[in-house]
Amino acid sequence: MTIKNMTSQEISAALHRLVPGGSHTYSKGDDQFPANAPGVMARGKGAYCWDTDGRRYLDWAMGNRVMSLGHAHDVVDDAVITALRRGANFTRPGVLEYELAEYLTALLPDADMVKFGKNGSDVVTAAVKLARAHTGRRYVLVCGSHPFFSIHDWFIGSTEMNSGTVESERGYTLKFTYNDRASVERVFDEYEGQIAAVILEPVKNDSPYEDPRDSDLTREGIARGGDNTGNFLQYLRDKTRATGTVLIFDEMIAGMRFGLRGAHYHYGISPDLATYGKAISNGYSCSVLSGRREIMELGGIHHDRERVFLLSQTHGSETVGLAATLATMRHYDEHDVESHIWKTGARLKQQVRAAIAEAGLGEHVRIIGFDANPQILCTDESGAYWPTLHTLFHQYMMARDVLIPWITITEAHGEAELEITRNALSESLSCLARDLSEGAVETRLEGPAARPVFRKFN
Ligand SMILES: Cc1ncc(COP(=O)(O)O)c(C=O)c1O
Incomplete structure (x- = not known):
């Protein structure tokens, strides 16, 4: 089958036959995501990325936290193109x-x-x-x-x-x-x-x-x-x-x-x-x-x-990486991206806390960490990490086209992205509250719960 006729999920499954783990970091693996996660990505721009089916996601994860300015940033890419035309x-x-x-x-x-x-x-x-x-x-x-x-x-x-x-x-x-x-x-x-x-x-x-x-x-x-x-x-x-x-x-x-x-x-x-x-x-x-x-x-x-x-x-x-670093760091400095990241993170934390309060989920969902680098945690009654609840939360966020397995704020995350996230959070957390009250957390999860990367056996 040519790639054109394959869905994102089909390419992902095929990738596992060609590449051990089906990806190039364990944290991108199938065992880290809910079953409705996009299979394979095709492109990204700013705060968004698209899978090979053409479905668009708001991307709070940014690969393995490899972005500070957003996908395909013009200033960085221009510096890269100039460098590669001069020799690699x-x-x-x-x-x-x-x-x-x-x-x-x-x-x-x-x-x-x-x-x-x-x-x-x-x-x-x-x-x-x-x-x-x-x-x-x-x-x-x-x-x-x-x-x-x-x-x-x-x-x-x-x-x-x-x-x-x-x-x-x-x-x-x-x-x-x-x-x-x-x-x-x-x-x-x-x-x-x-x-x-x-x-x-x-x-x-x-x-x-x-x-x-x-x-x-x-x-x-x-x-x-x-x-x-x-x-x-x-x-x-x-x-x-x-x-x-x-x-x-x-x-x-x-x-x-x-x-x-x-x-x-x-x-x-x-x-x-x-x-x-x-x-x-x-x-x-x-x-x-x-x-x-x-x-x-x-x-x-x-x-x-x-x-x-x-x-x-x-x-x-190799010149591409060096040119990209110089361009990224200079742009970050000149545009005070540092302030933007701290401010946006503080806003996101407020939003998550408000949505948690609205859903009455204070005992099960928290946002922790520094404003510049927050993390959402799903826990059981004892406060211990609850993989099933965590995966179900992300299943609901994915269904609303928001990828937030971890949080990497970039220059590209602004008002519009906070607004999309506010709505997705409000709906997802209310689904989670319903599932908890009905004792249906296990049954509403569509595939297996996420598992730790560092484990002895599959
Ligand atoms: C704190 C820290 N150090 C080192 C590394 C390794 O970086 P790389 O994946 O580029 O080899 C990572 C990767 O996740 C990391 O989080």
Whole structure:
């Protein structure tokens, strides 16, 4: 059958015969979505995307959070077209490598040097390798409250889905809990002098302060006027400094949500190394490792220490991703997209809360997290995540052409999109309230409930 005669669902089913998992990240897989989710997408523009059947969806997810400006943004695409007409890759470094490196080192206060990759996993793994080389230590202390850092075995080996990884890789990855100092202290005590790096997303859904307030999650309140007393990130900075451990902030998600320079910039807390990716290039492929010269230079050719093989990639200097990053970040800065994201997120949170109250669903549905990066949670009576309710909620939102499995606010999400969402939320939550009161949550779900990515068996 030619693709022309196939429905979006049929192409999706056929894709599973050709591609393991039927997609290229597990979070896009069939097991993460309700049965009525679009099968395969054809195109996107601004805040919308279309499946191959021509059905239009309002897209709050934006791929794996890879947009900050919206699908197919003209300014970014024009920069890409100019770059690709000049050649995609050269025998010696390209001038865009210099331009982007100069831009980023001027922009990011903690970046003496930068190195580029094509995805987040590679730069995160490179940061870990540098930390080990710099300290001469083996262990890495990873935030266990954050779901994902890298496809590489030092991290994947530490998850439930560790088939094919070996003990010698995963055995040096230790975990701590966000905002739990005792969990950090315990590991530092047990592995004294052996921890190369602490790595975490600086913030996810929770305030890093010991005495959290609602205002910590707003743009105005986030940094408490620069007073970092009781701030978990400050504690980690002090702890790592005192123990000669490298502090790595993974800004892959937070980076373009909280602002151009990353979430840590708001708190004024400097990591030794930081990683950026996803929305920095508005959908194109580019990632960044940045950090202190003393550490980064180990990957260079002008020092007397042992050489570190740091991100030597055929496609690392490919011009399209570099041009897209420069154009995206400049546009984001010039148009103050940061303010737009915080404001739109605050509005969306208000809307969701109003719709929850209207449906009387306060015990089962919540919107949590920072205004710039909110998340909708569906829970059972005990407050635990309820996969069936979550999937049913998204089934109702999909039926109203709203894709909101996670929330990635971009410049393209404005008044019209908030209005569409308000109506879809109101209808979907009232359906959910009816199902709960009739005890029909399981029966109204059309397919299986979403399942965790990191599980041992299918
Ligand atoms: C916090 C974080 N770090 C690293 C990565 C890996 O990025 P990539 O998928 O580009 O390899 C992800 C991807 O989801 C992520 O969320």
